[in-house]
Amino acid sequence: MSRPAAVQFTAGELALVRRLQALYPDKRAALLPVLQLVQDTFGYISLEAEEYVAGLFDLPPAHVHEVVTFYTLFFQEPKGRHVVSVCHNLTCHLEGAPTVLAHLRMRLGVDVGATTADGRVTLLAVECLCACEMAPMLQVDDRYEGNLTPAKIDRILEGLE
Amino acid sequence: MPKLTIDGREVEVPAGTNLIEAARRLGIEVPYYCYHPGLSIAGQCRLCMVDVGNSPRPQIACNTLAADGMVVRTETPKVLETRQSVMEFHLINHPLDCPVCDQAGECWLQIYYMKHGLYEPRMVDEKVHKPKAVPLGPHVILDAERCILCSRCVRFCDEITGTGELGIFQRGDHSEIGLFPGKELANPYSANVVDICPVGALTDRDFRFAVRVWYLETAKSVCPGCSRGCNIEVHYNLRRPHHNQGHRVARLKPRENPEVNQWWICDAGRYGGKFVDDASRLLFPTRGRENAAREVGWDEMVPLVAARLRDYRPDEIGVLASPRMANEDLFVLKRLVEHLGIANVDFRVPPGRPGDEDRILIKADKNPNTRGAELIGLAPRAGGLDARGMLRAARERRLKGLWVFHHDLLASAWPGSEIREALRALDWFIFQGSNANGISPDADVLLPSATWVEREGTFTNFEGRVQRFWKAVEPPGASLSDWEILARIGDALGLGAVPGRAEDSFKSLAAGVPAFAGLSYRELGDFGKEAATA
Known part of the structure; x- marks a missing residue:
């Protein structure tokens, strides 16, 4: 998940970039999948990475920065090994999202948007994740967890390396 | 060409014209923020909404092209209400810090x-x-x-x-x-x-x-x-x-x-x-150098300069005109040097650093009127010396007097020592310009010129386009337009038919130089006209 410092794709990753760019009449359209590749490869999208990607697309770096800052799922700072996203939209709110968030803040010792000092967990509050039937719910990495209680949240946290 | 109706009036516009420009032709102003005729269409501000045909809701005029038979209305209650709402959106987070x-x-x-x-x-x-x-x-x-x-x-x-x-x-x-x-x-x-x-x-x-x-x-x-x-x-x-x-x-x-x-x-x-x-402006005609410098009136200065030009042989005098001077100035100067038989005339001085140039607007030649000086003919006349030749002749005491317009020779590509030596060897050195520069302290006569915003005139650009500029503010001190200084000196030397206004000089230029034939201030208008440079 995290390959350090110098932003440089391998030959295989570069081949993937070319393949993605060739899918669209304007290669700029491949910017999103390539930025996802950057985030998957390096853990987050640094300014250096934005400039690197701008080079791959012959774009001014400002235009890559536009895309990265538009999407909240692009991380501009190193994120934790796990990302816990708590829904605080209507249904989850009515079912107790504020309690869920308060419990997580207490257990992790960080505020929303921040990462624990040991780099284990990044805590986020997000809008509806389309799982109202299991409200209150959260997403941990690629997995949904619903019908949350303080005990269940503690169990979920214990499972995170 | 599509013919359409806007607010009940018919207009025919070239294909590809959008509704903002089509309305403009009828004097109808459609408001907009993001549209700019020199840039691509963004459709960002949503202010240019107009009603088009029977469409149920207004369309943005910037991104709607005029089409044959189109019926456009720019002031319907729906359009006005839409504009008002768009304005309210634009101003929602505006700080209202106008003061x-x-x-x-x-x-x-x-x-x-x-x-x-x-x-x-x-x-x-x-x-x-x-x-x-x-x-x-x-x-x-x-x-x-x-x-x-x-x-x-x-x-x-x-x-x-x-x-x-x-x-x-x-x-x-x-x-x-x-x-x-x-x-x-x-x-x-x-x-x-x-x-x-x-x-x-x-x-x-x-x-x-x-x-x-x-x-x-x-x-x-x-x-x-x-x-x-x-x-x-x-x-x-x-x-x-x-x-x-x-x-x-x-x-x-x-x-x-x-x-x-x-x-x-x-x-x-x-x-x-x-x-x-700038504080470096030359404000009054001045005689003498440094501590001996004395400001005098034009009534004293004009006869002094005229006497120098009369008392020396033409081949002992050099005149270095400037491509920063207007066509009107250059033409009076050309008449004057021809009248006096001075052949050592030039206007070209290579800059110390080559100018930058690009493919948008910027040209390497940082002078506004090089083409004008070429067309009017301020190059060395038969047997005359060019600018560098004049400096050499000065060092060798063959040239006795030099009249330099505007140039800072010390900022040129030529060695400073060569220039200083030449200027010091002269019997007299007249500097005419708007601001003091590297060589002006060496002059024993300073003639203060008005800048281009303090007078009217024309420049000829690199394509041969002659363009007018107008007077904004008064010349400071006793400074005068270059053509006027030259006309006064010319008058004292019997040049005859000296101009009373810049336009008079331009008229004689149009009559006297074939490239400018047929041009007049009226003909040039606000945007200029090409000289016949073929």
Whole structure:
């Protein structure tokens, strides 16, 4: 998940970039999948990475920065090994999202948007994740967890390396 | 060509014309922020809504092309209500800091609020706050709270300069324009984004807080910064002389000329007029050097110069004209040297550093009238010396008197020691120009010239286009237009038929030099005409 410092794709990753760019009449359209590749490869999208990607697309770096800052799922700072996203939209709110968030803040010792000092967990509050039937719910990495209680949240946290 | 009806009136427009431009032809003003005729269509501001045919809701006029038989209405109740709502949206997070905003008085939020807004404000929430007074580069400063995100500046940097410095970051009502972190807006045309910014988001660091725009007056002019001859407006302030440290010229702005500079000027030209109000201006005719220098009136100076020109043999005199002089000046000078039989005449001096040039506007030749000097004929006449030859002849005591216009020879490509030695060996050295420079202290006679904003005249650009500039402010001290100084000296030497106005000189130029045949001030108009340069 995290390959350090110098932003440089391998030959295989570069081949993937070319393949993605060739899918669209304007290669700029491949910017999103390539930025996802950057985030998957390096853990987050640094300014250096934005400039690197701008080079791959012959774009001014400002235009890559536009895309990265538009999407909240692009991380501009190193994120934790796990990302816990708590829904605080209507249904989850009515079912107790504020309690869920308060419990997580207490257990992790960080505020929303921040990462624990040991780099284990990044805590986020997000809008509806389309799982109202299991409200209150959260997403941990690629997995949904619903019908949350303080005990269940503690169990979920214990499972995170 | 499509024929359409706008507000009940028929108009025929070229294919590809959008509804804003089609309406403009009928004198109908459709309001807009993001549209600019020199940039791509963004459809960002939603203010230019008009009713088209039977369409159930208004369309944006900027991105709707005129079509045959189209029926457009620009003032229906629905259109007016839409405009009002759009204005309310644009102003939701606006700080309303007009009293401290430099754009006040020329702000399209103010203008359109009064024309199309006038709603009762309903905004009760805290406004979104954004960065204020952020310098983007040497010339431009950003207030992101005032920005309406029209994206003109972004498109300018993408499409005109191709430098792409600016972007719109974040999203929703947190969106703001800015630079990639750590970069700056420093391309050679950067300040044009201030001109095209319809609001107070991008302002000019040089002009900011100098003078309120409603105190400014405008004169049409031409940029003297290079041989392109971009059309400009001189904005000057006479009504509040205590503002802006007494500088009369407050700013230079581009003036649209599709044949020359479209809507743009470069930063070097925009900020290149500072010499006008500079302390280095020469104000009075002066005799003698250093401590012996004495200011005299023109009534004493003119006979003195005339006597020098009469008392020396023509081959002992050199005249170094300048491609910064107007056609009107150069033509009187040409008549004068012909009248006196002086063959040592030139105007070319190579610059110390080669000028920069690009494919947009900037030309390497930093003089506004090189082509004019060539066409009028200020090159060495038969048997005469060129500029460097004159300096050599001076060092060898063959040339006794030299009359230099404007040039700072010490900023030329020639060795300074060579120039100094030449100037010191002369019996007399007359310097005529608007500002003191490297060589002016060596002159024993100084003749103070008016700058281009203090007089009228014409320059001929590198393409041979002759363009007028108009007088904005009075010449300071006793300075005079170059043609007028030359006319007075010519009169004293029996030149005859000396001009009383710049236009008189231009008339005799048109009559006397074939390339200018048929041209007149009236014919040149606001945008100039090509000389017959074939």
